[in-house]
Amino acid sequence: GIQVEQSPPDLILQEGANSTLRCNFSDSVNNLQWFHQNPWGQLINLFYIPSGTKQNGRLSATTVATERYSLLYISSSQTTDSGVYFCAVEQGDMRFGAGTRLTVKP
Amino acid sequence: GAVVSQHPSWVICKSGTSVKIECRSLDFQATTMFWYRQFPKQSLMLMATSNEGSKATYEQGVEKDKFLINHASLTLSTLTVTSAHPEDSSFYICSASPTGVYGYTFGSGTRLTVV
Numbered sequence: 001g002i003q004v005e006q007s008p009p010d011l012i013l014q015e016g017a018n019s020t021l022r023c024n025f026s027d028s029v030n031n032l033q034w035f036h037q038n039p040w041g042q043l044i045n046l047f048y049i050p051s052g053t054k055q056n057g058r059l060s061a062t063t064v065a066t067e068r069y070s071l072l073y074i075s076s077s078q079t080t081d082s083g084v085y086f087c088a089v090e091q092g093d094m095r096f097g098a099g100t101r102l103t104v105k106p
Numbered sequence: 107g108a109v110v111s112q113h114p115s116w117v118i119c120k121s122g123t124s125v126k127i128e129c130r131s132l133d134f135q136a137t138t139m140f141w142y143r144q145f146p147k148q149s150l151m152l153m154a155t156s157n158e159g160s161k162a163t164y165e166q167g168v169e170k171d172k173f174l175i176n177h178a179s180l181t182l183s184t185l186t187v188t189s190a191h192p193e194d195s196s197f198y199i200c201s202a203s204p205t206g207v208y209g210y211t212f213g214s215g216t217r218l219t220v221v
Contacts, residue, residue, distance in 0.1 A: 041217065086150070096151075098149045
């Protein structure tokens with residue numbers, strides 16, 4: 001099956017810093033989404049981005065489908081950005097990467 | 107739009123009993139729903155695909171007789187954990203997609219603890 005790799009696995013930032021999270025996938029996909037899982041387990045959909053670039057406030061994402069990777073940018077990080085960020089790809093069903101655990105310190 | 111409701115949010119049950127988890131698409135019809143399991147500090151692993159009006163398809167290693175899935179309508183899928191044991195304690199999440207445009211939406215999850 002398709003492999004989804006996320007890096008880095010863990011990331012610690014000082015409040016106000018910028019960061020880039022990466023997602024590599026091993027095959028062509030129909031869909032790619034980025035999620036933020038909050039401490040209660042809820043998956044918050046950040047971006048639906050099978051290709052191209054999107055921005056939403058301090059977050060933006062870029063997917064280069066031909067090269068099978070996606071990037072999530074977080075600018076001016078805040079403590080509330082802490083949590084686990086998942087990349088998930090779809091080929092009929094959604095498969096998740098292992099996630100990046102982000103800690104933003106005040 | 108595209109809201110998936112999951113119930114209950116958490117449940118504690120005794121070993122050997124069965125627990126039912128419901129997943130509803132509130133504002134769209136879902137011919138297919140997906141069930142995931144997440145252990146602490148791990149990723150979400152697909153357990154099974156629930157198909158309206160037909161049998162569910164299970165991922166390799168998932169016991170279909172233990173995790174019973176019923177998708178009797180276009181808005182409701184249920185997962186029943188039968189004869190639960192402490193090792194079944196986990197976070198269970200369902201998802202569905204109204205169309206390919208908006209991607210997949212996930213329920214809020216059910217935290218199951220078997221004592």
